Amino acid sequence: MAGEAIDIQQLRHVYTGRGGERVALDNVTFAVQRGEVFGLLGPNGGGKTTLFKILSTLLAPTAGRATIFDDAISNPAAVRRHLGVVFQHPSLDSKLTVGENLLHHGHLYGLRGADLSQRIGAVLQRLGLAERIADRVETLSGGLQRRTELAKALLHRPPLLLLDEPSTGLDPGARRDFIQYLQQLRTNDGVTVVLTTHYMDEAERCDRIAILHRGKLVSVGTPAELKTHVGGDVVVIQAVDPPGLREKIRSRFACDATIVDGTLRIERARGHEFVRDLVDAFSAEITLVTYGKPTLEDVFVHLTGHRFWAAEGNGGAAP
Amino acid sequence: MTQLLPVYTLWRREMVRFVRQRSRVTGALLQPLVFWLLLGGGLNASFRPAGSGDGLSYVAYFYPGMIALVLLFTAIFSTISTVEDRNAGFLQGVLVAPVPRWAVVLGQALGGATLAVAQGALCLLMAPLVGIALSPASVVATIVVMTIVAVGLTSLGLVIAWRMESTQGFHAIMNLILIPIWLLSGAFFPATGAPAPLKILMTLDPLTYGMAALRRTLYLADPGVVATVPPLLPSLAVSAAFGALALWGAARMAQRAAV
Numbered sequence: 001m002a003g004e005a006i007d008i009q010q011l012r013h014v015y016t017g018r019g020g021e022r023v024a025l026d027n028v029t030f031a032v033q034r035g036e037v038f039g040l041l042g043p044n045g046g047g048k049t050t051l052f053k054i055l056s057t058l059l060a061p062t063a064g065r066a067t068i069f070d071d072a073i074s075n076p077a078a079v080r081r082h083l084g085v086v087f088q089h090p091s092l093d094s095k096l097t098v099g100e101n102l103l104h105h106g107h108l109y110g111l112r113g114a115d116l117s118q119r120i121g122a123v124l125q126r127l128g129l130a131e132r133i134a135d136r137v138e139t140l141s142g143g144l145q146r147r148t149e150l151a152k153a154l155l156h157r158p159p160l161l162l163l164d165e166p167s168t169g170l171d172p173g174a175r176r177d178f179i180q181y182l183q184q185l186r187t188n189d190g191v192t193v194v195l196t197t198h199y200m201d202e203a204e205r206c207d208r209i210a211i212l213h214r215g216k217l218v219s220v221g222t223p224a225e226l227k228t229h230v231g232g233d234v235v236v237i238q239a240v241d242p243p244g245l246r247e248k249i250r251s252r253f254a255c256d257a258t259i260v261d262g263t264l265r266i267e268r269a270r271g272h273e274f275v276r277d278l279v280d281a282f283s284a285e286i287t288l289v290t291y292g293k294p295t296l297e298d299v300f301v302h303l304t305g306h307r308f309w310a311a312e313g314n315g316g317a318a319p
Numbered sequence: 320m321t322q323l324l325p326v327y328t329l330w331r332r333e334m335v336r337f338v339r340q341r342s343r344v345t346g347a348l349l350q351p352l353v354f355w356l357l358l359g360g361g362l363n364a365s366f367r368p369a370g371s372g373d374g375l376s377y378v379a380y381f382y383p384g385m386i387a388l389v390l391l392f393t394a395i396f397s398t399i400s401t402v403e404d405r406n407a408g409f410l411q412g413v414l415v416a417p418v419p420r421w422a423v424v425l426g427q428a429l430g431g432a433t434l435a436v437a438q439g440a441l442c443l444l445m446a447p448l449v450g451i452a453l454s455p456a457s458v459v460a461t462i463v464v465m466t467i468v469a470v471g472l473t474s475l476g477l478v479i480a481w482r483m484e485s486t487q488g489f490h491a492i493m494n495l496i497l498i499p500i501w502l503l504s505g506a507f508f509p510a511t512g513a514p515a516p517l518k519i520l521m522t523l524d525p526l527t528y529g530m531a532a533l534r535r536t537l538y539l540a541d542p543g544v545v546a547t548v549p550p551l552l553p554s555l556a557v558s559a560a561f562g563a564l565a566l567w568g569a570a571r572m573a574q575r576a577a578v
Contacts, residue, residue: 056415080417089407093332095339100332101409107328108416110321152412 003070005160005192006032006055011064013050013215024050026215027064032194032208034159037179037186039206040196041296043308047215048196049088052164055194056085068160084158086149088165094138098129098148101137102155109156123151127181143174150181161185163195167202179205200296200308211300218303223296230294230302233271235278237264238288245285252281261307267294325418329426330433332409333397337434347393348438355385368509375544379449383533384506386442387526390435390469391501395493397431398476402483405576421570424477428566431473432466439465451537460536467558468529474565481572504530511547528557 013025025047032038040048053059054066057076071078085091092101099120106116124130127147137145146166153161161182167175179202185191186207195206203209204223211218211226219226237257239245242264246257249266253274257264268274275291300308337343359378368380404410413423440462446453453461479492501507503517504526510518521527531548532555538544548554 058414077417077419080415083415085412085415087407087411089411091409091412093336093409095336096332100335104328104332104409105412105416107324108413108418110324110417112324 003034004031005034005036005069006194007067009065011051011054011066012062013047013054013059014062023215025054025061028212028215028217030210030217030220032192034192035186035190036207037182037193037195037205039203039209040194040212041198041200041203041209041300042196042212043198045214046212048212049164050215051212052162052196056083056162056164082158082160084153084156084161086146086153086161086163086166088168090145090149092137092145092148092152095136097134097136098124098140098151099133101148102152105152105155111156119155119157123155127151142169143171146170146174146178150178154185159190159192161191161193163193165196165198167197167199172201175199175202176205198308203296209296211303213300213304213306219299226296226299227294230298231267232269233267233274234292234294234298235266235268235271235275236290237266237278237286238262239264239282239285240287241285245282248282248285249278253277258305260301260305265301267298267302322419322422325413325416325422326426326429329413329423330430333427333430333434337397343396344438347396347434348389348441351385351388351392352442354388355381359385368512376449379451380509381507382445382449382451383530383537384501384504386439386465386533387468387504387506387530388501389438389442390465391472391497393435393438394431394469394472394476395497397434398427398473398480399486399489401427401477401480402486402489420573424474424481424566424570424573427477428470428473428569431476432469435469435473436462436465439469446537452540453537454540457536457539460539461533464529464532464536464555464558467555467562468526468533471525471529471558471562471565474562474569477569478565478572481569481576500524500526503527505534505548506530509547525557525561528554528561532558 008031009029011025011028012023015022015024028047028051040051042048050059054061054073055068057073057079060074066073068079069082071082073079096104102120102123103116106112106119111119120133121130124133127150129144129147129151132140132144132148137148140148150166167178170178182193182195183205186193195202197203206223208220208222209226210220219229237245242259242262246259246264249255249257249264255266255268257266259265266274271291275289279286279289297308300306359381363377366377368375368377401410405414443453443458443461475497479489483489483492503521503524505521510521510527513521528549532551534545534548535542535551535554
């Protein structure tokens with residue numbers, strides 16, 4: 001069983017509606033290796049939800065090819081056997097208990113009887129939900145409901161777990177726990193995990209990430225690799241007159257600043273020395289300077305020329 | 320055989336959900352009952368259905384119509400949830416599971432139809448109030464008819480629900496299509512006295528034959544009362560054909576709504 005968990009070649013999706021055509025995915029090509037936690041990072045409207053829908057067999061791509069464990073997505077019946085899916089919106093029946101939700105889910109995968117009961121018990125135990133088996137889902141907290149979603153997706157022991165914005169609505173602590181659990185699944189059970197996210201802290205914890213922006217794949221790599229795109233440290237300056245200051249910096253320090261959303265951004269090695277010189281030279285014009293090692297947000301800005309959050313929705317939200 | 324497990328599980332989910340949502344019980348059963356008592360009671364003194372046998376009051380005429388309305392409302396309430404359920408609910412998980420769409424639709428249709436028939440059967444308890452003395456044979460035959468009609472109506476609801484993107488759209492369809500189907504079925508007024516254009520529409524309405532079969536089985540012992548409606552066996556044949564067609568259509572819609 002060699003080969004990638006997911007292989008995507010020249011995948012393209014175009015939504016056609018009353019407002020004309022909108023390209024949601026533009027010739028995207030990349031692969032996910034077996035046994036990695038892979039993040040699809042991008043602002044809303046970047047194309048990651050469309051990609052998630054295609055991979056989870058809910059949407060047929062306009063063009064291109066994708067295989068999941070060597071089964072083409074054009075053959076959904078085969079692909080579905082490999083998948084455990086956690087949706088962005090709840091997919092639990094809130095009127096049913098935790099146990100009933102899992103029972104129905106097991107039946108859909110052909111599981112039944114003692115084997116199914118045993119699996120339900122085991123997965124709930126593992127996720128710390130054993131005492132909740134008889135509780136109605138509507139009585140659980142948001143965090144417990146997400147965990148139950150995960151239990152459901154894992155019940156049939158799929159080799160690939162697909163999660164769409166799995167930690168939306170969770171507080172940062174619960175978010176950290178959640179991704180830690182995904183890392184454990186990868187390490188202990190060899191499960192390949194693919195999740196979409198727009199949280200930087202979540203993306204940081206993935207083995208590799210793909211950055212999607214306006215339907216295009218901007219970059220793929222480990223978080224550390226991606227950060228090497230950024231030349232050195234990142235200095236961000238708020239100024240009274242950004243274009244004016246940019247000119248002055250250019251003539252004084254012979255370096256180019258980009259203006260992103262009204263703030264000046266400079267990538268430069270030995271940033272701390274540069275900040276000192278900068279403030280000495282232009283203290284009157286500068287209102288705020290921040291300096292730091294590049295984050296994934298900086299990578300995004302560097303590669304797209306847009307701030308991550310400002311890019312939200314600009315590409316048109318995926319339906 | 321393995322496909323029957325998903326069908327069964329989806330059917331069972333409908334049962335459990337229904338029992339846990341009391342408002343649905345109230346809505347589907349009490350609303351037609353109130354219609355029947357108010358409209359039937361109010362119109363009883365003024366109107367006598369044309370072409371009905373001697374002594375059939377309006378309340379009695381409207382009684383099978385009320386049963387059909389219970390079937391229709393239950394079918395609507397149980398299928399309308401499909402719209403939201405597949406975008407942000409339980410059905411999302413069903414759609415990515417290795418289960419063919421026809422099995423999903425069959426589970427939904429059988430679930431909705433079971434609920435409809437159970438409530439329709441409860442309405443039979445009121446038969447003595449309108450002077451119908453039900454024999455065991457009549458009860459069994461009526462429940463068979465209700466089942467065929469309920470599968471048809473639920474499947475029709477599913478055809479619509481799987482096409483819809485939002486529940487608002489469903490309400491419009493309900494008022495423009497489903498309620499007229501009921502009104503023109505002979506549930507509310509007989510075809511006998513209706514003007515020609517309406518009569519044509521009533522002949523084309525598939526529920527006309529479900530209504531006819533329902534009247535025929537309720538008055539199994541006294542066929543003279545319902546002599547003007549289409550005969551039982553052809554009515555059953557039309558109803559069954561319509562049910563099968565609607566079920567097939569719903570499966571097609573479900574197939575198209577998602578890959």
